[in-house]
Amino acid sequence: MIENMLLDWKIKKENLSEITTDNASNMKKAFELFPCVWFPCFGHNLNLAISKVLKIPRVESATRACRHLFQGFSRSWKCKRELQKKQAELNIPEHSLIHDVVTRWGSTFEMISRFLEQQQAICDRSTWHLMPKDTDITVLEKLSQLLCPLLDFTDVLASEKQVTLTSLNPVLEHNNNEILQDQEEDCALTKQMKAVIREDLLMQRRYPEEIKNVLNISSFVDPRFKGSFAENLDDTVKACSDEAMALASHPDTEDPLASTTQSSVRTSSTTTKKSLSGLLQQITSAKKNRSQASAHEMPSIQERIDSEIKLYVSLPAISADSDPLAWWKAHVEDIPMLSQVARKYHGFPATSVPSERVFSASGHIISPHRSRLSTENVNMLTFLHCNMN
Incomplete structure (x- = not known):
């Protein structure tokens, strides 16, 4: 199928220099026979590492409690109304609560950040039975502090208008030597979370010699x-x-x-x-x-x-x-x-996020009111959407 797509675009397989995909085994297998470098998506590597952090029992329990709290608010219009009143009384930004997607750690971070922002407004007698315990809130605070700088790097390296792969070596070094380095004030849980991410992002594990050579050049x-x-x-x-x-x-x-x-x-x-x-x-x-x-x-x-x-x-x-x-x-x-x-x-992307944005764009173009678009028209509209400023 991939070779047929290259033929449609009149691209010679021999002219390909690098292909960036996620770390799925079928993706890696599909490009083994291609005469170019296969590069694992940095965003997917980081997602796999942080997913292991979210499976630590204490972290998993705290995020589950936060998720159940938000689900309770989403099912009750009374809770939503009371939340808006509390936000106005306490002069807290009137933001709605965010639900996470378990396969995307960024959405989990946004859910936790929104909980910490709205904690005073959420804490009401009628919702005490839903509130996470104090120990869970402490875990959420530590997790938010750790993930915040990592999210910034993920967003920057997912850019389509800037050079990204050349910055990956500096980002990996900064992560290992600064963000994920143990500090004296770190608690045992923070050190454990840092160790899990640090070990999973090791250059020797995620980036073999051929890929490290590409990063260095x-x-x-x-x-x-x-x-x-x-x-x-x-x-x-x-x-x-x-x-x-x-x-x-x-x-x-x-x-x-x-x-x-x-x-x-x-x-x-x-x-x-x-x-x-x-x-x-x-x-x-x-x-x-x-x-x-x-x-x-x-x-x-x-x-x-x-x-x-x-x-x-x-x-x-x-x-x-x-x-x-x-x-x-x-x-x-x-x-x-x-x-x-x-x-x-400079043309190599560090993440496969741009290709995922194409699928998101197609999902917005095709709607219940535009369900009879031909395949050719969908392709043309998607191309124009992704390439016109």
């Missing part, structure tokens, strides 16, 4: 990080050099230096006047361009790649909030070979 060609987050900088530089050589040797890859020279020759020839002086100027300009081209052709491709990497490393890193794509656009003529590597790796 992608972060290296990001001018915000360069070699700051590479496990072994020398090995990463060597892998990046090999990748640049492979792209330069690919028959579909055009030599950026040659194309620049040819375009300059064409530009100069079209702008000169059809006169003797203009023809002489064109002749001398062409001779100068040939001399420059021959001078550029003297070093081998490997030497050009090595010199570009040295130049790239010597340039100062840009700020973390800068756009790496804009930086490469400004430096593509100075570092043409390495820019091809950046162009390839």
Whole structure:
């Protein structure tokens, strides 16, 4: 089926560089025979790790109590009315209660956050029998403190308009060394929850050598990080050099230096006047361009790649909030070979969330009032929805 879809879009299987899916065994098996790197979705990896935290008995009991409380409010219009009165009296944001979806930890976090926000308004004599115990509330507070920063990273890495995979190495290192690192003030439960996530997100477990190599190269060609987050900088530089050589040797890859020279020759020839002086100027300009081209052709491709990497490393890193794509656009003529590597790796997504958004968009397009749309029209409307600003 996948190969048929590629044929429909006229995409050659050999031209695929990377495929990001969730960690389902059928997904992994489906792409084993593809000549590209299969990358596990970071969001799914994190979801699996946090799901194990939510199965810790104390955590599971606390979240279940919160869930039952919210279900009680959803079934009683009197409780909803009293909640609105309490919110107004206590000057608490008049937010409705959120129910979680057990397969999505983000919804569980939102449910817990809403409970902690509305705790004073919810605590009423008529609902005391539904309220979680004090020990459960303490567990919910500790869980919320742990999950809050992790949710921020998940949302950022699910972006469709920004480079995401290049940031995964810094995010994983920050998670392990900062967010999931045990602190003196942490209670035993917090340390247990951190240990569960930390162990499940280990690079050796979730990311084999081939994938770690992709992560190292992608972060290296990001001018915000360069070699700051590479496990072994020398090995990463060597892998990046090999990748640049492979792209330069690919028959579909055009030599950026040659194309620049040819375009300059064409530009100069079209702008000169059809006169003797203009023809002489064109002749001398062409001779100068040939001399420059021959001078550029003297070093081998490997030497050009090595010199570009040295130049790239010597340039100062840009700020973390800068756009790496804009930086490469400004430096593509100075570092043409390495820019091809950046162009390839900057397009890899860190999560499979964008593809899931496509299915959500289709669900909004097809409704009971629009149930007779043809398959072709649904595909076109979905395409327009996802690609028009």
